[in-house]
Structure formats: structure tokens, C-alpha cells
Amino acid sequence: DAGVIQSPRHEVTEMGQEVTLRCKPISGHDYLFWYRQTMMRGLELLIYFNNNVPIDDSGMPEDRFSAKMPNASFSTLKIQPSEPRDSAVYFCASSLLGVYEQYFGPGTRLTVT
Amino acid sequence: AQSVAQPEDQVNVAEGNPLTVKCTYSVSGNPYLFWYVQYPNRGLQFLLKYITGDNLVKGSYGFEAEFNKSQTSFHLKKPSALVSDSALYFCAVRLPGNTPLVFGKGTRLSVIA
Numbered sequence: 001d002a003g004v005i006q007s008p009r010h011e012v013t014e015m016g017q018e019v020t021l022r023c024k025p026i027s028g029h030d031y032l033f034w035y036r037q038t039m040m041r042g043l044e045l046l047i048y049f050n051n052n053v054p055i056d057d058s059g060m061p062e063d064r065f066s067a068k069m070p071n072a073s074f075s076t077l078k079i080q081p082s083e084p085r086d087s088a089v090y091f092c093a094s095s096l097l098g099v100y101e102q103y104f105g106p107g108t109r110l111t112v113t
Numbered sequence: 114a115q116s117v118a119q120p121e122d123q124v125n126v127a128e129g130n131p132l133t134v135k136c137t138y139s140v141s142g143n144p145y146l147f148w149y150v151q152y153p154n155r156g157l158q159f160l161l162k163y164i165t166g167d168n169l170v171k172g173s174y175g176f177e178a179e180f181n182k183s184q185t186s187f188h189l190k191k192p193s194a195l196v197s198d199s200a201l202y203f204c205a206v207r208l209p210g211n212t213p214l215v216f217g218k219g220t221r222l223s224v225i226a
Contacts, residue, residue: 042218045213056213100147101162102159
């Protein structure tokens with residue numbers, strides 16, 4: 001079975017540009033999580049969805065960040081405008097109610113210059 | 114609030130020797146505890162979990178972990194380390210229900226041949 005799929009794997013953009021990260025969760029999973037990993041802050045939760053509905057977005061750092069899940073198979077994380085401090089690896093993870101662990105995608109390494 | 118502490122940034126061990134990666138947690142209620150491993154430029158891979166029952170849990174690649182409620186610890190162990198075990202290890206905790214994971218800062222394990 002395919003795991004969590006993220007695209008692109010690498011993104012390099014200039015400050016001020018819009019960035020869109022994409023995630024396809026494991027088929028049938030009803031929870032989707034977006035995390036950000038940096039050297040300074042480690043792994044931190046940005047937002048998570050249940051059945052396509054955002055449940056907790058308190059980890060989204062600023063209004064420049066937004067996330068959507070239009071259907072059970074797709075989610076996006078958008079940063080507009082991007083800033084150099086947004087440079088990080090962004091992970092998407094999915095899970096299924098009743099299954100305790102989350103499954104992570106390979107991540108998107110974002111570099112904002 | 115939940116929190117996880119991994120007191121060692123780096124653990125070095127000789128190949129063939131036993132290894133321990135430490136983790137302590139703080140949570141109100143009965144925690145679900147997890148270990149994940151991250152290889153370079155890869156996503157997090159699930160290793161093992163403690164939900165309830167036997168305090169010693171076994172996971173992938175010969176790893177095991179012991180839940181100690183009185184010490185609020187969940188140390189990761191392996192009887193005989195391999196060079197291929199060298200990676201970044203994360204301990205994580207969450208409460209029952211499909212709540213997000215809270216991660217420790219990670220411990221880099223280096224197994225030396």
C-alpha cells in the first residue's frame with residue numbers, strides 16, 4: 001500500500017512568494033496532521049483535521065499560514081507571503097481512529113531565500 | 114499540558130553493545146507513548162508503542178521499550194546495536210482519543226563499528 005505522499009519533496013522560493021505544499025493521506029485514514037521540523041524548535045504540530053474538518057489550528061504560526069482539506073484524499077498547506085524563517089521540513093501524517101500510531105510522509109524541505 | 118523530555122542530544126555506542134535512549138514524559142491521565150526513528154532525508158517511521166498492559170513492549174528492528182509509570186519514563190532499548198541503527202530517535206506522547214502527538218527534541222544515536 002502507498003504511504004502518505006507529499007509533494008514537492010524540495011521547494012526553494014524567494015521571500016514574498018506563495019508556497020503550496022501538498023499531502024495525500026493513506027486511503028481510509030480519517031485524521032490528517034501537519035507538522036513542521038526545525039533545528040531550533042524540533043517537531044511541532046501546525047494543524048490537524050478529522051474527516052476533512054480542521055480541529056485545532058492553534059499551532060499555525062501566523063495568518064500567513066493556511067491549510068485546507070477539500071476531500072479525504074488531499075490536503076494543502078499554503079504560506080503567503082513566505083519568509084526566510086519559514087524554512088523548515090514540513091511533514092504530513094495520517095491516522096485512523098482506533099489505530100494509535102500516526103504514519104508520516106517523507107516531508108517537504110522548504111527553503112525561503 | 115503534555116511534554117516529553119529526551120535528556121541526551123547524542124548517544125554513542127559501539128556496535129554489538131546494548132543501547133538505551135532515554136525518555137521521560139509529563140501528562141495528566143494515562144498516556145499513550147511512542148517511539149519513532151528518522152533516517153536522513155526521510156520521514157518518521159513508527160517503531161513501537163505503549164498503550165496498556167505489559168510494561169515491556171517490543172517493536173520493529175529488535176527495539177523494545179519499558180514503560181515505568183512511577184518514574185514517568187519510556188526508555189528505548191536494544192540488546193545489540195547495529196551500525197544501521199544510527200539515526201535520530203523521537204519519543205512522543207499523547208492522550209487517549211486521536212489527539213496529536215507531542216514530540217521530544219530527539220536523540221541522535223551513533224553506532225560505531
